[in-house]
Amino acid sequence: MPMSYLAVFLILLLPISCSSSAPTLVEKKFKECLITQLGGNSQSVEKIIFTKSSSQYPQVLEAREQNTRWVNSSWKPILILAPFHESEIQAAIRCSKELGLQLRVRSGGHDYEGQSYLSEVPFVMVDLINMRSIQVNLCDETAWVQAGASVGELYYQISKASKVHGFPAGTCPSVGVGGQISGGGQGVMLRKHGLAADHVVDAYIIDANGKIHDRKSMGEDVFWAIRGGSSTSFGVILAWKIRLVRVPPIVTGFNLRKTVEEGANNLIHRWQYIAHELHEDLVIRVIVQNSGDKSKTLRVLFNSQFLGGVDRLIPLMNKSFPELGLQAKDCTEMNWIQSVMFIAGYNIDDPLELLLNRTTTSKNSFKAKSDYVKEPIPKDGLEGAWKMLLEEEAATVMIFEPYGGIMNEISESETPFPHRKGNLYNIQYLVNWKGNNNEEKHLLWAKMIYRYMTPYVSKFPRAAYFNYKDLDLGKNLHDNTSYSTASVWGEKYFKGNFRRLAQIKTKFDPQNFFRNEQSIPLLDAHPY
Incomplete structure (x- = not known):
């Protein structure tokens, strides 16, 4: 471990163990870095950053939490970034690397184990709440949807554009599109149209160097990996281009x-x-x-x-x-849009705007x-x-x-x-x-x-759905968890696809910057 990284890591551990002043130092360093990365615009940074010393921090953190187990934990983000533009995410990635911080992304806040809310090591939460535009194109029956949009917002916008189109994603309207598609996205049209991830035709992702890729520049391997294989292991998803499906009038x-x-x-x-x-x-x-x-x-x-x-x-x-x-x-x-309401537990005559509600x-x-x-x-x-x-x-x-x-x-x-x-x-x-x-x-x-x-139930392996995250299956215990150790949980989620995911991860994010308790490991990683 380089000495510069070690020094920062020890500083960041202080608030957990004995010091209350160290978080302020880290907040200051991150904010200074962000201002520098964004061309010296301090007013812009103040609008998007929420530190633990900010009075708005608890409100922003808890606004979309789905599980009180998360917010009761002491392992909260050092700061929260709510960007309006991809350049602010690029800057956050560079500053996190410079300060030795991990980076976690929240799109809807529904991760079953709260991995965007919690970590035993210091981290920054990137909250995509301000990046949720949806553009429906009926000419080619597609839509671009930013990762911070909810499934309900997507359904709502599709219904406003067409009475004969829909999308086969999940049943809970407040789930974030970024995370759901990343893990597959099963819903009630699964038997007819498959998963949400089966209908992705392009995507924008930011890699560990802050570079933005589309399908062509990321390559078909990475494009394969992020559609159901944990996109947060490879980068920050900015938007998905999805193919809509036809639905009957009744x-x-x-x-x-x-x-x-x-x-x-x-x-x-x-x-x-x-x-x-x-x-x-x-x-x-x-x-x-x-x-x-x-x-x-x-x-x-x-x-x-x-x-x-x-x-x-x-x-x-x-x-x-x-x-x-x-x-x-x-x-x-x-x-169709009323059936979305019906499955979600609403009355079909309730206002469709209820689908836009992102809080439970x-x-x-x-x-x-x-x-x-x-x-x-x-x-x-x-x-x-x-x-x-x-x-x-x-x-x-x-x-x-x-x-x-x-x-x-x-x-x-x-x-x-x-x-x-x-x-x-x-x-x-x-x-x-x-x-x-x-x-x-x-x-x-x-x-x-x-x-x-x-x-x-299924055996060899006993399979599990990645979007129903379960850390009881196993988890990464350190930065360089070995492939064989991670296979204990990885093969349950991904079966024979887990090795290919690790190969792609090793090539696309060789420093393992994007990691969490159940992120895809490097294929050749060796534990410390």
Whole structure:
């Protein structure tokens, strides 16, 4: 480790261990560097920088936090930068390197482990809240969307431009586009159109030297890597160029609630055999939850989006899943943007402007994990999972997302996201609680249900979805975590694509500037 880096690193450690004045020194040095990099414009810098000594720092940090576990930590950013222009990000990269700081990027703030909020080493948060323009071009059916835009903002702008176009991203409107596409981006149109990342045709990214690349200059290897393989391991995504998809004028949705007494377990067991084989226009999600109240009741919701009218849907359901007993009166016809509202939990007649809301109403703590299922789980296996949901005193939920359709036609190596053919469905496990009470107990529950599900889910490796980040799978412990060490978690997310990601990382960011607890490692890295 060079002496200059070591000296700065020791200075930065002081506020954690014994000094309260050192952060002010680091803030001063970073601000001076930024002013120099931006041509001496101190007024411009004051508008975009929020240091720990700033009264606005807590408000900016917590404005879009999705998990109170993050903001209760002492491992917060030394300062927050909210740039309006890419030149300010370029300057932040150069200043971070000069001062030996890490750099983390927040687009929507939904990282399940809060890696843009937390780090055991000193870091700068780059908040892209001011970089969220969206330009829809119906002539070639594409859109440029800056990384700081939310999925809801993208959906909203598409709907304003066209009634017959949409985009196959996620179901939570406040998620940032930059991060979601970076990890794949699955949603309810997955069976028809694949992932959000499958529809990226160009991108702008800033590398560790501050250079801006498009698809041509970054090269096809890097372009492959950032579409589902953790773009934050390679640089700072500025914008994606996406290909829109055609949607029908009428979309149908339904929410059918069933109890155990009404045969919910049998229905879910049957669902496993048919959900992945349904017509690709139809997705039926299953959401099983314990509300966390004293009633200790299990609630089961069959939640669906169908790209067509009810007159087509009912015959399909009668043929493929008559056990559910769906009737026309259970269904709601709407347009595509209303179906986005429907799936997000809004009423379809609510104002579309609700999609522009980037903050969540509930400020709770949560922990999540994920799995992929390749063979139907037997009834007694499902019953054991329901029992565990009910035993936990906090609110718990399991969300089943069906695969199949076009996902079976896309190669595992087409993008870094490998979970394609052969998966019946994806499971997400969540436990949600208020405050800091019994946090360890709730985290233990997440580990226990994950352990319980071991016999029923994918193996060698036991796969996980990168956008449902889970540090329990393993993490990088130092700057030069070896490839073999990182493979413990990396192959769960990326399977055989992990080695190629490491090869590309080694070439594009050989100094491993862009790193975090689960960033792609250098292929030839050796631990200190």
